Amino acid sequence: MLGASTYARVWREARSFALTPQQVASPLARRPYDLRHAALSTWLNAGVDATEVAARAGNSVEVLLKRYAKCLDGRQDQNNRRIEAVLTP
Structure with a gap:
């Protein structure tokens, strides 16, 4: 089991690797x-x-x-x- 804060942190990091800076700043896949x-x-x-x-x-x-x-x-x-x-x- 992962804690919610760990999951949220990993998701934010994954978005920054997969998306452009403009997309990261948008609500896309928040x-x-x-x-x-x-x-x-x-x-x-x-x-x-x-x-x-x-x-x-x-x-x-x-x-x-x-x-x-x-x-x-x-x-x-x-x-x-x-x-x-x-x-x-």
């Missing part, structure tokens, strides 16, 4: 959870099925959408085209 959040949000916005994203995240679809539905953005036109394509003979 916490490990930020990387998970970015990945799941990106997958959902890319159109990956929520069931697949939930399975990869180890969550239920209900938990995934409760947390990440607000991250879905700018997909109305794409979704309308998909619906229209299915309904058009």
